[in-house]
Amino acid sequence: MSATPDPSPIQDTLQPEEPVADGAPPIEFLTQDEDAVPVDMGPLDETLIKIGQLAVRTISELKIEDIKVVDVRGRTSYCDLLVLCTASSERQLRAAA
Structure with a gap:
């Protein structure tokens, strides 16, 4: 039986239901895997x-x-946030990149 890790620190800063500035859609944050080692990098x-x-x-x-x-701070050396998304075509995906 493994303990459930604390949610990612980014969730404490801005909840998905919370509206964001300039009419952008809410940000949906992924939580850590239950097997992941929790890393608390602060807010x-x-x-x-x-x-x-x-x-x-x-x-x-x-x-x-x-x-x-x-939030991948403390897990990678090349970025702090990782944005994942789904595109309906390769052209759309290239435009987003």
Whole structure:
């Protein structure tokens, strides 16, 4: 029986139901796997939240679906947030990239 890890720190900063600035859709955050080692990097700073909101707003304008933001601070050396999404075609995917 494994203990459920705490939710990602990003969830404490901006909940998915909470509206975001400039009419962008809400950001949906993924939680950690139950097998993952919890890493508490503390709350996100305002700049990082705005960058995540900008990415979601820009991608959503391209009719991309299932946009999710993952807090990967402390898990990767190349980024702090990872944006995942679903595109209906390769052309749409390239436009979002």
